[in-house]
């Protein structure tokens with residue numbers, strides 16, 4: 001099975017449309033104000049309308065308050081919340097119960113020990129996302145364009161369903177797929193001409209490389 005592709009940090013109709021045309025299964029909007037990819041919830045809500053029913057809409061948040069979530073849930077109506085901060089298992093449970101939404105818990109990884117934190121979220125988070133730890137001095141918990149050592153993922157329990165993130169690009173997507181059991185690949189900064197500015201050609205080049213790395217899927221339907 002080929003992995004899902006999440007294109008994150010979208011801010012324009014053109015970028016949303018191109019990601020959808022090329023086969024993104026998930027599109028992500030960033031609600032972290034320090035990010036160059038930050039988008040106001042009402043604009044994200046308008047862009048989400050173009051994608052609804054074609055791809056899953058993911059709202060990326062970092063330690064959100066209930067007020068943040070009230071606004072995002074009512075204006076964007078995402079299919080999934082990505083929690084990219086230090087949200088505890090208890091907080092994840094509360095968010096799921098209050099907002100009745102699927103949660104993807106992001107975990108930052110540098111060493112095999114970092115993967116142990118997953119255990120306390122199993123049965124709580126619907127999916128995981130593994131990203132590199134931010135480089136020193138970065139204000140962003142994600143979207144830094146840096147990979148971690150993907151060979152560490154062999155330490156993870158095979159039953160954990162996860163997206164791989166952090167520095168994925170057209171040149172390493174085949175390696176990301178071959179060296180991990182990720183059921184999804186998530187990327188953002190490799191598709192930009194400047195921080196926060198998606199480049200349609202880079203989106204095309206990425207999907208061309210992804211298609212080359214994919215295993216051909218059996219044709220569906222009957223020949224008769």
Ligand SMILES: O=C(O)c1ccccc1N[C@@H]1O[C@H](COP(=O)(O)O)[C@@H](O)[C@H]1O
Pocket residue numbers: 008009028030032035036037060061062082084129131140141142143144145146165166167168186187188189190
């Ligand atoms: O992209 C951001 O600015 C961001 C801000 C706050 C939390 C998460 C953020 N991005 C996440 O980072 C990865 C993409 O990383 P990369 O740029 O491809 O290295 C993805 O999970 C985004 O949701």
